[in-house]
Amino acid sequence: MLHILALFSFLLVSSSHAAVQDFCVADLTAPQGPAGYSCKTPAEVTADDFVYSGLSVPGNTSTLFNAAINTAFVEKFPGLNGLGVSMARADIAPGGVIPMHTHPGASEIILIAKGSVTAGLISSDNTVYLKTLKEGDIMVFPQGLLHFQVNTGRTQAHLWASFGSPNPGLQILSNALFSNNLPSELIEKTTFLDDDEVKRLKALLGGSG
Amino acid sequence: MLHILALFSFLLVSSSHAAVQDFCVADLTAPQGPAGYSCKTPAEVTADDFVYSGLSVPGNTSTLFNAAINTAFVEKFPGLNGLGVSMARADIAPGGVIPMHTHPGASEIILIAKGSVTAGLISSDNTVYLKTLKEGDIMVFPQGLLHFQVNTGRTQAHLWASFGSPNPGLQILSNALFSNNLPSELIEKTTFLDDDEVKRLKALLGGSG
Amino acid sequence: MLHILALFSFLLVSSSHAAVQDFCVADLTAPQGPAGYSCKTPAEVTADDFVYSGLSVPGNTSTLFNAAINTAFVEKFPGLNGLGVSMARADIAPGGVIPMHTHPGASEIILIAKGSVTAGLISSDNTVYLKTLKEGDIMVFPQGLLHFQVNTGRTQAHLWASFGSPNPGLQILSNALFSNNLPSELIEKTTFLDDDEVKRLKALLGGSG
Amino acid sequence: MLHILALFSFLLVSSSHAAVQDFCVADLTAPQGPAGYSCKTPAEVTADDFVYSGLSVPGNTSTLFNAAINTAFVEKFPGLNGLGVSMARADIAPGGVIPMHTHPGASEIILIAKGSVTAGLISSDNTVYLKTLKEGDIMVFPQGLLHFQVNTGRTQAHLWASFGSPNPGLQILSNALFSNNLPSELIEKTTFLDDDEVKRLKALLGGSG
């Protein structure tokens, strides 16, 4: 009996802080640093902190893209903080697209859950890697490279994306160029697009200047 | 015209090696180091290197676990080499289990594609985080901690697992203890299991000694 | 003389912040993030922050394990914060054990300071690597893999453990399974242990459910 | 004298391999892995391996961009292998541009060595950060984000770029979209550009399809 008490006193000592060493559920209201958010007090962490249900419902694809993206990055799913993984869901109507984009902070794997999707990536030497994927196929997109997905089937498509960071980032090319006040002249000089096209796209995508 | 030639000569120079800098598709026959496999020559890389179809078919769940795991780690999907992500698929018959296990090298997110699954993880201070998940739910398991999934629904369940490493590892507790020649006496001393139970499980799981 | 003043003014400028760049002694009362604790103000750091004496005394081995573990992880030795190293001490009575466990966050080297210890590790493919170590031998245990140490000599044994992280974690298998409220039915399904054995170990190790 | 000999024998032992631990000059003909190239034998490394003179001469700015980029990444400067740094030089004629681009693998600092340059970066939430820089100014571009530089002065401009990786990558947006065989239809669907503009730019930049 004495032995057991001694054992438990040992366990108690390490238990006061031990949970801290295994995970760091984000406290979104506390300071954030380069490695992520501050940690919620371990004693207040519950099973719910490790679970997120926000990806279960298909997004509304009645958008300009005929597609919807729903992310489960660390800001929405604080349990991911510091753990090097995250997910997203994309729903794409027939003919819809996940437009040309990059993830500055992580590589990505997509899994085709439903439908048929043509996906492509472009490497630094401007080589195109293009593939039509069917249900159950997975495809990897190396960190930071331009890529896109198009629903080339006749039915609604649905895919899961997984990332090697809780905070992979998402820079959509057309929004980056045309949904802000970047002066048209600078866009034109740095992309070779002509003035009419730049202005048309600024009008379409909410930009000014 | 001269301008354009000058431009293309510049592109050509960087293109001879540029693909190397974006990805490193594994050459499984060449030397492997702590960071992964050697890279396939970029010029021989095709779109197929970034795609894997081996997870599209459900595994055969007629096993001791009434479940099947199929991994898409770097050894099977060489395009993942060096990219910090991988996936796996689990199919679980009603009452089946993904037994208690760890991934020594990465955190994991599971997504319930079909069915209802009860999943749990245990932290270093022996706290249990337990949750019954429904279709579309995701749950994160921090790196290296014991966790498990049980099909607690009435239908076949199916889940996707994503990892923050091309090589997360998978150590299944009962196989690690009982499917090898680790002497029973050592198992008993280091786990407190009794001799009868150790011998029963060695017989069940293919161990000796 | 003028030169020297100019020199010192240069030194002074960099000195106001320079200590920050070399180390980050933990302020255990301030926010913690995925990379560790917040730093103590450099001006308040003294030599004592880099020294820890808590491992100098043998632990009391009158426990269920006939062994004692004493850790010098970052919570006890704040000077380790951010530095990628930590230590622990184990004392093991004859016949005692450091039971089957993992460190989720780092690899470990043990050094046998006194006595004779049989140590083993189990890899992901269930291979056992077993070795009897004598004084002065060192053995490495790769990150996240199950391992254990048993005093197989006739005298008290004593070993030093070093880790490649200030916060390696320590998950003791039997405590993780049996020292909490994880339902017996789930333990049995996910480990193949029988009900009697699970209940016996829950009673021994302080679990319920 | 005996002491000294003993000392030197100790030094000799560690010297046979010690250089390996400090650096890893690339052997461009040997296998490459995710962390970089294989190392040249330390005994064959000379001071010249740590020096590169290829950036000393201004590039020829008679290109489509009225600018020239010259990189000192690991393929050209093997001494950088594994060391987490690299450089490049850009020369920009008046009105010339370093077109919209990303570096998938590292953040960048530019230093304006000569002239006046307007530089901009675009964040994931489509905010534009724009600044006109003069000689001696430095500006940082976070990893993976779109950015550009334009010579808005009246004289030739010249800047140095530094990167936090020996292999930062360089994806030039217009070349990625228009200097290859990516089908026009896919470009149009994923960028919202119209068909005429896509075809005009493919003709200008050497693309087909």
Place this chain on the structure above:
Amino acid sequence: MLHILALFSFLLVSSSHAAVQDFCVADLTAPQGPAGYSCKTPAEVTADDFVYSGLSVPGNTSTLFNAAINTAFVEKFPGLNGLGVSMARADIAPGGVIPMHTHPGASEIILIAKGSVTAGLISSDNTVYLKTLKEGDIMVFPQGLLHFQVNTGRTQAHLWASFGSPNPGLQILSNALFSNNLPSELIEKTTFLDDDEVKRLKALLGGSG
């Protein structure tokens, strides 16, 4: 029109936090951790946070070293926080030196902007790599190794240094040994320098004890 609204609501959601994922401009008044400073609120970040002008003016070389170093590390240029890069400027009068020093936290590339500089580095096996550099040459110094630069030309020299960390550190050998109260006896025992020389250098460099 409805489509466009739906699109913009999607963009708005991600924009509320998105800037956080791209960069982490340091708030120097908030807690600092092992990975860097806390981040400034993204909404308050402006283009000025990514720009630093403090290196544009030559330093005053009327010092003991006949040289001046001016750093743009994270404490002075908060935009670098978490981004893995930084810079410094050195101005060296004829005959002046950047004395023997190390950077504990990063490798370095120097670029000779003006003049002629002899630079050297010493590896762990005591091999010297020595080179006289001319304008436009770059040289790399692997992390943590002793190195130095001497103006061996007849005119003022000026070089730019780039580092693979926002916080590379800078330990100047002679200041580390002689500009503090490290007891002379300990210096002598651990460096083999004789007492007279230690005392002379303590007097010259502001040390005591």
Place this chain on the structure above:
Amino acid sequence: MLHILALFSFLLVSSSHAAVQDFCVADLTAPQGPAGYSCKTPAEVTADDFVYSGLSVPGNTSTLFNAAINTAFVEKFPGLNGLGVSMARADIAPGGVIPMHTHPGASEIILIAKGSVTAGLISSDNTVYLKTLKEGDIMVFPQGLLHFQVNTGRTQAHLWASFGSPNPGLQILSNALFSNNLPSELIEKTTFLDDDEVKRLKALLGGSG
């Protein structure tokens, strides 16, 4: 019975490569990269690969330093490759020293196994942190900073050093300056030492030039 066969076929598949994912014992004869040596074929790895006995015997302290250092870095203990840890042993006669040195690639913890040792470290802002340690004390030395140990007791001292890298490096200051052909004039200019002292130390420590 069928179930069990199905299970074992599953285990067999993953076992063919699984050991690769857990560790990477160095093959010292194969190519080495920035992350370490190539891996030995897993099938040829035995328990002996994880064990090293070369630190068990005290070093011969009849040296110039009255001390001996014996390292267990990856070149001597190939099992450490890729695992982020290593060790060394120092034996110091009364009055002996581990001279002023740095480890460019890792932080270090020392543990005083026997005797009494005065240890010091110097930070980038030239602050000295000095402490006399007794048996069982541990002290941490942050990566890349100058530090030393002196036996200030009356008996032979013995300490264990642990590092957060399999390849921490070891640059001994006096050997780096005086045991090679670095020209005396350059040493003098970059350290402020006078010519007589430099020549005396070159003679003592085996240097020339």
